[in-house]
Structures are given as structure tokens and as C-alpha cells.
Amino acid sequence: MQLTIHQIDAFANELFKGNYAAVIPLESWLSDDLMLKIGAENNVSETAFTCQQDDGSFVIRWFSPLMEIDFCGHATLAAAYVLCEEHNVSKIRFIADAVGELIVNKNVDGSFAMTFPKQVPSEADNIPKELFNSLSIQPFKVLKNQQAYFVVYKNEQDVINLKTDSNLLKTLYPLDVVATAKSTEYDFISRYFWPASGGDEDYVTGSIHTGLAPYWAQQLGKTTLSAYQASSRGGHLLCEVGDTTVTLTGHAARYLKGTIYI
Structure with missing residues (x-):
């Protein structure tokens, strides 16, 4: 069996920035075990598998090197990049079990706007003591949603300087940890840590911005926000907060297209 694989740098308009994801379009589903093995072999933060349905939508599933993930924003952007190119369209409708319908539109400037549930x-x-003990700098506020603990800082430099203990963070599973603060250059910055689910620190995490953007929209009194994930690769996102949705906009760049032999 041969499968086509794409690797895309998402939330970046140039290579070696943003967050990389593998994308594997399928004609029919592989076994869960095989998809997990492929995700581990690829060893990027997520591998997205897609399969087109009769109504034209695409079911999407995401696998880290360790497990299947409920929701991944940057790999959704990467998958949209691939599918818009392959099918010569500017809109993709994804279906995912955990989050329902995900709409992605390709804009005239080549960026992709993804509408997700808030x-x-x-x-x-x-709050578990392990959370505080895992952080080299203590936050002034802790929030959480179904994905992660949000540790909020008053100074963006604290987010940049923050060090974490991955062994302690693993004890918080299934929740990950995002550190965030108001920014001078952007509206807010963040860093995302997920050692139990994928890796010590994620480069750019689209899904967590469906929680970050509404929080900062309320704090700053605005619904359109500029965000930067301050990882070693870095990534910029434009966030628009609606009543029930968050639209994230970013660019992507192709790194490779190849063939998997199984």
C-alpha cells in the first residue's frame, strides 16, 4: 500500500516557522493502530488523516506521536492547505467527532480562516499543587477549559522566561497547560505545554486559541485580536471572537510531498 504524505508549516508564511503537521488524505480509513503507528513514525506534533464523504465534506482525525488527539487547529490548517490545492477549491468543511463541524476558507491573500467552536x-x-510546583514563575490567575489549565501572567516577559517541569505536568493529564499574558507588540502571547499528550512544548497551538481569544477579548474589550505563540519557532494568529465561535486566520507553507510505503 502506498499513501501520499504532505508536511506543511502552519501559522507561518515561510518555511521553518510556525508548527509543522503531516497530512495524509485517504480514500478509506486505516485501522486506528496503523494511524497511530504512522503518527509515531512521522514524529511531528500531529498527523492529520482526512477522508472525503459523499456530501463533499471531509472527516478529519489527528494523531500525535503518542495518541489520537480530540482537536488540533494547526493540523486542520495544514489539511485545508493540502485539500484546497488538490481539489482546486477555496472552502473546506471538516467533520470531527469531538468538536463537530469545522469550516475553513482560503482567503485571496493565501491565508486560511478557520471557524471553530468557542x-x-x-x-x-x-488546583493541583503539581501545577504550581511545575512552574518556575507563579501566575496571578489560573483558569481551565476541557483542554488545559490557563496560567495567566501580568508580564509577558514572565511567559517568555517561564520554565516547566515536564514530569510534574504529566500528572495533570488529560489537561495540558498554556501560559499567557497581555503583550506590547500583539494583543496577547502564549506558550503551550503538553508532555503527556505529544511533547514538552508545542510550537503553535490553534485549538487553545479558541479559549485564549475569548478570554483576552473580554479583558481587552475587543473582538479582533492579534496573537503570538512564543515558542522557538513562533507563530502569529489573527483571532475573531463571535457569539459561539472563534475564527483563527493564518498562513501556511509546504515543506514536502512524498510517499509512504506500507
């Missing part, structure tokens, strides 16, 4: 964080109760 995942608003709320004040966290009964």
Missing part, C-alpha cells in the same frame, strides 16, 4: 475557560477550583 472553548471559553473559567476560574479553576481545586
Whole structure:
């Protein structure tokens, strides 16, 4: 069996920036075990598998090197980049079990606008001591949603300087941790840590911005925000907050197209 594989740098308009994802369009589904093995072999933060349905939509599933992931924004952008190119369209409708319908539109400037359900964080109760012990700098506020703990800092330099203990963070599974603060150059910055699910630090995490953007929209009194994920590769996102959705816009760049032999 031969499968076509694409590797795309998402939330970047040049190579070696943003977050990389593998994309494998399928004609029919592989077994879960095989997709997990492919995700581990690829060893990028996520591998997205897509399969087109009779109505033209695409079911999408995401695998980290360790497990299947409920929701991944940057690999959705990467998949949209590939499918818009292959099918010569400017709109893709994805279906995912955990989050429902995901609409991606390709804009005239080549960027992609992805509309996702809001995942608003709320004040966290009964915060595990392991969370505080895992952080080299203590936050002034802790929130959480179904994906992660949000540790909020008053100074963006604290987010940049933050060091974490991955072994302690793993004990928080299934929740990951995102650190965030108001920014001078952007509206807000963040860093995302997920050692139990994929890796110590993710380069750019689209899904967490469905929680970050509504929080900062409320704090800053605006619905259109500029965000930067301050990882070693870095990535910029434009966020638009609606009543029930968050639209994330970013660019992508192709790194490779190849063949998997199984």
C-alpha cells in the first residue's frame, strides 16, 4: 500500500516557522493502530488523516506521536492547505467527532480562516499543587477549559522566561497547560505545554486559541485580536471572537510531498 504524505508549516508564511503537521488524505480509513503507528513514525506534533464523504465534506482525525488527539487547529490548517490545492477549491468543511463541524476558507491573500467552536475557560477550583510546583514563575490567575489549565501572567516577559517541569505536568493529564499574558507588540502571547499528550512544548497551538481569544477579548474589550505563540519557532494568529465561535486566520507553507510505503 502506498499513501501520499504532505508536511506543511502552519501559522507561518515561510518555511521553518510556525508548527509543522503531516497530512495524509485517504480514500478509506486505516485501522486506528496503523494511524497511530504512522503518527509515531512521522514524529511531528500531529498527523492529520482526512477522508472525503459523499456530501463533499471531509472527516478529519489527528494523531500525535503518542495518541489520537480530540482537536488540533494547526493540523486542520495544514489539511485545508493540502485539500484546497488538490481539489482546486477555496472552502473546506471538516467533520470531527469531538468538536463537530469545522469550516475553513482560503482567503485571496493565501491565508486560511478557520471557524471553530468557542472553548471559553473559567476560574479553576481545586488546583493541583503539581501545577504550581511545575512552574518556575507563579501566575496571578489560573483558569481551565476541557483542554488545559490557563496560567495567566501580568508580564509577558514572565511567559517568555517561564520554565516547566515536564514530569510534574504529566500528572495533570488529560489537561495540558498554556501560559499567557497581555503583550506590547500583539494583543496577547502564549506558550503551550503538553508532555503527556505529544511533547514538552508545542510550537503553535490553534485549538487553545479558541479559549485564549475569548478570554483576552473580554479583558481587552475587543473582538479582533492579534496573537503570538512564543515558542522557538513562533507563530502569529489573527483571532475573531463571535457569539459561539472563534475564527483563527493564518498562513501556511509546504515543506514536502512524498510517499509512504506500507
